[in-house]
Amino acid sequence: MIHVRELTKSYADLRRGHFVALAGISFAAQPGEIFGLLGPNGAGKTTVLRILSTVLRPTAGSASVNGYDVVTQPALVRHQIGYVSCNTAVYDRMTAWEMVEYFGRLYGLDDETLRERMEDVFRRLKMEEIRDVPGAKMSTGMKQKVSIARAIVHDPPVLIFDEATAGLDVLVARAMLRTVAQLRDQGKCVIFSSHIMREVERLCDRIAIMHRGHILAEGTLDDLRREYEENDLEELFFHLISDHELNEIGVAANDHSP
């Protein structure tokens, strides 16, 4: 469903020349599974997901969603995905209903289908009471619900959640995770990025641990635990990252020694 091959992203940077945000990563995600991207801030999670949502273009490598290439067929890719991130806000001067309706139309839904889908989504996400509340008057939790509704109104096969629980209280975050799990059960391919171990541990079928543009480890949780002989995910994560940093320092030191 999602295939990412040798994906590289670098930015021109005045001081450092080229800053590499993604150093050739590869992974694949299938329908009916939640693929987790776990990594500290600045690991490159958002960059990958922005490339998958065609908002950014990769420098090298390729990625495809449901068979469509993100570089040459971005409009088609966007039809296949629902994208929720902490950067995708809702419009202040539109009500929840209007907002979801607007995006439903942009996705090309006809009137009848759109109405059916919206009633369904609003019921499932328990959003009936905020139907006519404008964005400016919503709490963070309500806004996130609207974002999810906006992302799933066209029933896309692929859903991308980028740090979607950031800033939510425990109750809302739990409800949100439940929704994500339900989406997986409906057979969607879900990509879920987070820096919170517990969320990833509870939710994801497979995870990739990212750091500084590299994927350090990838597999099911059980695979990783077996491979690194460490039961606690937080410890595992910490070891991987400190090993990687030590390696990098070693490489850098070798480069500089005569």
Place this chain on the structure above:
Amino acid sequence: MSWTNVKLIFLRELKDQLRDRRTIFTIAVLPLLLYPLLAMIVFQVQQFRKENPSRVQIVGASDLAPLPRLLADGHFAPELCSQAERRLLVLDIDETPPNRLPSSEVAARARRDLQAGRFDAVVYFPPDFARELQRFREKQADSAAADAPPAAPEPQIFLSTASDKSRVARDRLWSVLNEWRTSIVQDTLRQNDLPLAAAMPFEVNNQDVAEETGKRAVIWSKVLPFVLLVWALTGAFYPAIDLCAGEKERGTLETLLSSPAQRSEIVWGKLLTVMTFSMVTSLLNLASMGITGTFILTQLQKIASSPLPVEVGPPPLIAVVWLVMALVPVSAMFSALSLAIAAFARSSKEGQYYLMPLLMVSLPLMTLPMLPGSQLDVGSSLIPLTGVVLLLKSLIEGQYWEAIKHFPLVTAVTASCCLLAIRWAVDQFNNEAVLFRENERFTVSLWVRHLLRDREDTPSVGEALFCGVLLLVIRFFANFLLPVPTHWSGFVQTTLVLQIALIATPACLMAIMLTRRPLAALAVRAPTFLSTVPAAALLAIFLHPAITWLSIAIRALYPLGDDVLAQLKPLDTMLQNAPLWQAVLLIGLTPAICEELAFRGFILSGLRHIGHRWIAIAMTAALFGIAHGLLQQSLSAFVVGLVIGYVAVKTNSIWPAMVFHMVHNSLMVLLTHVSRSDVSEHPLLSRLLVPASEAFGPWTWLARWIGESLQSEQLVYHPVAVALMLAGAGVVVLWLRRLPSHASAEERLQEALDHQTPAPYSAKAS
């Protein structure tokens, strides 16, 4: 692009803006209140305003006695000026007898007093003024003699033109002293028993034949376009900032970008919204100003005892129609510009900063046409905005022929500006670096290092544009610094310096310094197909007659000024008398190499990163055209530039472009060297070239129209030959079209993006 999506986005943005109280206020409420308020303030201020009297010192007036009186009771005499004028001139009369005041001392004192601000002006009558004047008058009486008696010494007004008050004082004094002089003349005439009419045998009378609406049109034609444009810009700018930078700030832009709407649909939707606001703001302001202005002026006319100096009344209906029609392209242009700028800005605050530069560029373009004497001609119609305003002015004043004549140019310029601005806005939305721009540390040294360290194979768009502008600037200064050649060797020198040092060298240096592969940057490589080199030569030969006629037509439509013709004449003669081989080398070969290296080499290579080859070709051609200096030449050079650009892009090499350019220019030189006797000797030539007077056969009106720019002896291509060869050129172009050509990475991507087939909604299937 789907117009359903555009409409969807447009309607949403419109609704969103209308739900904003601030927008409603600035768009609708402000203009309705602004003008009545302004008018009220003007009235209030008017009541308090009064004219300041001028302080004037009069020196040496004590013995003016024998003449008609100038002064009375410490003021100017009442018969010389009105009561009001007397009050406005406060006099300080120095009673010292003039013969005790040396003129140098008076001058020094006047200078001191004026600088210290004690007086606004000083009038000085020299010591013998009255006596000499009296003698002069008597002599006049004695003899209506042949020998003219010496005139009296001149009174002087000391003033400082650096001070407004001083200049006002001078003008007031002038009118009084003039009146006094007239009364002296009349007095003299009376003394000699001559009729007063002897000094003023006739008066000149103005007869105004303008109609009422025409007079009103003149005033409105100056004011309305300006107001219209300023508000179209302001009305576009603020919504644009909110729609782009504001959305970035609020985080809703990424939401929209990850929806299936294409970038061009988003831009068009937003553009239409911004345009709507621009036009509505403009129209409301225009209406409010028109109504308030008309109302006030009519009121004033009722109050005023004498008729006002200006004709008042509502603007003629036709003027309003023209204005509204012109508003559409103008606000489209402003909206697209504002949108591109707003997309570039990181935040609304940063966006606001860009309004000033935008105004700085567009205000002079809007005010230029309001200067007296500026009129619609080929030069002004090529300037964006200025052309539109002047066209509007001509239309409102009813000069339809002028308007029709320049309509194509103005439309072409405005349309290309609009398209470029829209394209720019779309590119901004496609440019992730612009959409996700973050603050980074910027220092000049870091930037220069980055330029030299992170070089690409070919120049970037920015570097190419910089090169183009740099060449134009160099060219501008070279015009003043290079001597105007007076003989052939001087002409050779100037041309060589211009071509080699000022065109080819900067481009080559930039290629070496700013790119990794200078030869690729200059497109110096073998063409994909060698056969394209002779094909380019053939194309140049086939197109030459048509292009020659094009430049003749341009000159007929937009004739050269007499001074320009006078300047060109010696150069033409020089070229005709020069040895043919030298002329071909100088005019044919040198520019072909130098200009091509710069334009189809460095600049075109860089501009192809835009991703649209025709935009790259057209921009290169525009720079190439402007570099030709003379406007009429620029227009035909632009067309030639388009053809050479196409040849260069299709063949992926500079060589065919150089060959085309060389053949084209050499044919031009050859044409000046062919004489009528040559033509009559060669039967083939006589079919091809005919004297201008015979070229049109029965179509004499065409001949008369074009004839003004041609001498009847001049040899031109026969129209039939032009048509035949144009057909030949068409064949060559068709052949070129079929050749596979190299595309830049950006062009390939754009190609792929343009050919995505929209997927039908497939939720049910999944």
